[in-house]
Amino acid sequence: MTEAELIGRRIREARERRDISQQKVADALGIPRTAVTNIEAGTRNVSTLELTKLGALFNLSPAAFLDGSAVSDLAVVRARALSEATSSPEFGPVIDRMIDLCREGAELRRLLEQDTTVIMPNYAQRIANSGDAVRQGEARAREERRRLGLGNAPIGNLPELIGDQGIWVASAARDDFPDDVSGLFLHHASIGMAVLINGSHKPVRQRFSYAHEYGHALFDRQEELRLTQNRNSNELVEKRANAFAAGFLMPAGGVLDQLRVRGKGQPSRQAQFVYSVATDLNEEAEIRPRTGSQVITFQDAAVLARHFGVSYEAMVWRLRNLDLLDTPATNALIERREDGRRYLDMLRLPDFFDAGTPSDEPVGELRNQVAHLAVEAYRREEISQGRLREIGRKLRLPAADLLELAEAAKPA
């Protein structure tokens, strides 16, 4: 087989794996479809510019068509992700783009000789039943908060916090994600760990998804791929990740503190013992809060949800889970969700509730992660300016501006 035939075969295989037509390739290259047929047959030489455009179309390095590395084992992971998710024509390119950016980031880390050893603990543990899943999730959430020094405080920038653990963190643009998939966790030797979140969901739901997928990174990293979707929500590992997310975002101690601040969450009767110096004995007294004063209302749930950056429902279920609500009270609060929304609207705090506008930003934190590495690599002259501009284009940043700013980071 000639070199041209080999290159042509690799192009055809990459195209077919992505289910892209020859016509679409022809349009991307600006050549007739017959020319694509000839390239794939090895009867027409392909130019370096065409190889680069093909690389951009397939999210591969142009060199991949020349040295055969186009047939990456990551393609297997990709195929699994697509087959497990509900069919969505835009999902394939989303996965490709995330994998490509993670690969770029991993390559930059390698050039910068950054230690990519995962410092996160591995909480992998067998789960016996649902109760066990919840218990494990809760316990590890407490442990993880302690490890990260979070105390009982709400978590501010969750994607950044996860990114700081060495995990690639991305969210997909609206409409590109199957609606029933809230996120996915990916772990591969070539790129490390990555989480991808459905960016079409409301911001507070996305926060829960980030925490959920982070749970998978802590518990389930022996798996190459895990999709979080409606149809696998009953699996024990999913229940454990949900319990982890709830405990991580809404720590029990923090919830109780917030209730106490509002004079809530006290037992209905509280015995008090006071030492009397006159009698040298204990004197007992009982404190009974005023009737109804301990009732957790929709205002409380809404304000707590805002405080922890979670949805109203997530907060109510957390209160139930912490035994601060019984079942009728839980149902009553869920029914008053709209009142909670109106209450926060009145206070002009809608963005902290289950409203907010999903971001159009396609990759979120991953873009920050890769851009930072790229500028640092350029500053240290590990990559050239052409390469920096190329990465800028992939990140959909103005490449010339990125280069100018990176240039400014260099010593005078």
Place this chain on the structure above:
Amino acid sequence: MTLPIVVADTSVLINFLKIDRMDLVGRYPGRLLATDHVQSELADDYPEQRARFEAALTGGLLDTCSVTDPAEVSLFGRLGPGVRLGAGECSAIAVALSRGFAIAIDDNRAIKIALREAELAGKTLIVLRTQDIMVALIRATVLTVEEADRMKTEWEEHHRFRLKVRSFQDLL
């Protein structure tokens, strides 16, 4: 004296485009050539310079070429586009090395890799930076030192492009 053909990378061409002096590229005492990759990069990354570059092509100030020769394509792949270098730089280096042309490029990392590749292939590669092009233009009396120094000031003050010389006089 006519100098050898020079394959110009984006990093050099953009300097002349930004100050609207592509006429100097046409008056360089040796022909300048840009690969279609470089042309594509200029269009994508510097859309505001697109018209100037196209006018330069139409005016015959420089030529363009596509890189399809199997040996050049193979060399392009060996240079590792998408690792340390951009594809445009790899295409320019591949053409320069394969055809025995000089290369005009300003990036230190790209120059290092190009020279290493030339050494491996047992070839001599002439590398020109923007300042070398300017010196050649001064020597060919296309530019005076004063004019060249004014351009240097404009690059430094408005385009974040710094040359590590006080005046071009120091390079003559």
